[in-house]
Amino acid sequence: MDSLGHRRALRPVDSVSVPSLTQAQDNAVAELMRISPVVDRLGTVFAAAGHELYLVGGSVRDALLGRLGHDLDFTTSARPDQIERLLKKVSREVWDIGKAFGTIGCNVEGGWVVEVTTYRADTYHEDSRKPEVAFGDSLEGDLVRRDFTVNAMAVDVRTRRFVDPHKGLQDLAAGVIRTPGTPERSFSDDPLRMMRAARFTSQLGFTPAPEVVGAMQAMTERLDIISAERVRDELSKLVLTDRPRDGLNVFVATGLADRVLPELPALRLEVDEHHRHKDVYEHSLTVLDQAIELEKERGHEPDLVLRLAALLHDIGKPATRRFEEAGKVSFHHHDIVGAKLARKRMRALHFSGDETKQVCKLIELHLRFHGYGEGDWTDSAVRRYVRDAGEELERLHILTRADSTTRNRRRAASLRAAYDHLEERIELLSEQEELDAMRPDLNGDQIMAILDVSPGPAVGKAYKFLLELRVDRGPLGEEEAAQLLREWAADNL
Structure with a gap:
């Protein structure tokens, strides 16, 4: 197993600036002033009912980082039914996110999305795939069961008292991922936290503490009790971060990937002494990096597929x-x-059927472009490229461009120019022939009328013939297509 002493794999990413303690406190004050209208309303309602209410977890962390959004998380001494009744006093839109887990949500005027959860204490049994929820009686008991110290801070919404029993603010300023209690206890309570540590490496740009890494390496098999859906969702969140490379390195080096996505660590093929082939694992991470950059350049949202x-x-x-x-x-x-x-693998992780088909199609087609620069593609070949890619054409454009990781500048420039030329040809043909909706010149009804046949396999065969004809020769017009169809049918039907 790789050593996580390799700092390059765990360096903080550039997308998150880790603040000093003073900066963090200033950030928090500014953010709390910004959200004070909704915080004050909630605090008044809960206090009048005799309940404690704290801004907590990721909301406090993000406030300290100066990037708090419009989603606010709170924890309270109130039980779920009480939370629901109290939230209805400040919002007309209240919903049950998971009453069994103690969480009720609502929209508050001003665009705030609020989630309030009863003090909790979750525990997994050895053979359980879901946490057993026990409601707690104190904030301190709730915070000690949180995943990481940077998520185990709270602010009393009435007094603005900052509660940080596990030195989360220091860890945030140092950019360290640490657990409130022992990591072994934390990961035993919820093994998915090990994958979350890998995700936070990318999302926050933080470094897991040595004891956290050690527990992750020692407890990988504990991940087996987690449902495929929860594992899939956490993996997806990691891949969708701005800079997933560092988190994926932690995911692989700790051995977690061996339990979840073994095909990824299997890419670490030994490099021969003459370096005649690339490090496939590093190449794949570079392709991912470049795909994300192209995704941004082309104005797309983060794309899991x-x-x-x-x-x-x-x-x-x-x-x-x-x-x-x-x-x-x-x-x-x-x-x-x-x-x-x-x-x-995607089926095992319960990805949707559409996501699985889309990813697999892109993998199947990612080599199709190679050879374009060495020889002239006919219009037929270009049409076939578009037809086979279908709705994945834009993704295929990005993946193919990202797959060029050569350090040879001349070679890299040649590949870019060749793909630029291919995209230009696709655009030109699309304008001339409506490639996005490529269909035969004759529809099913016309085929049946011309051949005097009823619905059945013969119509499907004829349609396929005409579609291939359309790809090979472009638009023919109904008259010429009908003549060629009759000639084909004489020998094939």
């Missing part, structure tokens, strides 16, 4: 690696093998 495809596009390489003559290494058909592996 694209990012998973970028991360997994080469997972077929370990199974297809062959050592050829003169020290060469080949990975023939790794695109097809990789798509099969991705399909199996």
Whole structure:
């Protein structure tokens, strides 16, 4: 197993600026003043009913970082039914997020989304896949059971008293991920917290403390009790961070990936002494980095399908690696093998059918462009490229461009120019032929009328013939298409 003493893999990312203690306090004051109208309203209602109410967890952390959004988390001594009744006094939109887990939500005028949760104490049994919820009686008991110290801080909404029994503010200023109690106890209570530590490495730019890393390495098998859906959601959150590389390195180096996504650590193929092939794992992370940059440049929101495809596009390489003559290494058909592996893994993690199909299609097609720069593609080849990509064409554009990680500047420039040319040809053909909605020149009713056949397999075969004809030759017009259809039918039906 890799050592996490390798600091390069765990360096704080640039997207988050870790504040000093003074800066954090100033940030918090400014943010609390900004949210004081909603905080004061809630505090008054809960206090009148005799209940404590604290801003807590990620809301306090983000306030200290100076980036608090419009979603606010609170914890209270009130029980769920009481929370629901009290929130109805300040909002017409109140909903049960998970009453069994103690959480009630509401919208508050001004665009605030509020979640209030009863003091909690969650515990997993050895064979359980879900936490057993026990409601607590004190803020201190609630905070000690939180995942990390930077999420175990609270602010009394009435007095503005800052509560930080586990030195979360110091850890936030130092950029350290630490647990309130022992990490072994924390991860035993909820093993998914180990994956969350990897995610926070990317999301916050923080570094897991040595004892946290040690517990993650020692307790990977505990992750097996977590439902596939919860694991999938946490993995997705990691991949969707601004800079997932650092978190993925923690995910792999601690051994968590071996339990969740073993195809990823399997990419760490040994590099031969002559460096005749790339480090496939590092290459995949670089492709993911570049896909995210292109995603931003093209004005897209963070795209889980694209990012998973970028991360997994080469997972077929370990199974297809062959050592050829003169020290060469080949990975023939790794695109097809990789798509099969991705399909199996994504199904195991309960990704949706659409997400699985989309990722697998991109993996299958990610090599299709190679060779374009060396030879002239016919219009037919360009149409086929568009047809096969379908709705994934834009994602395929990004993935293919991101897959160029060569350090040879001339080679890199040549690949960019070739793909620029391909996109220009696609755009030109699209203007001329409506490639986005590529269909045969004749529809099913016309096919049946021309061939005098009823609905059935013959119509499907004829339609497929006409579609291939459309791809190969472009728009023909109904008259020419009908003539070619009759000639084809004479020999095939």
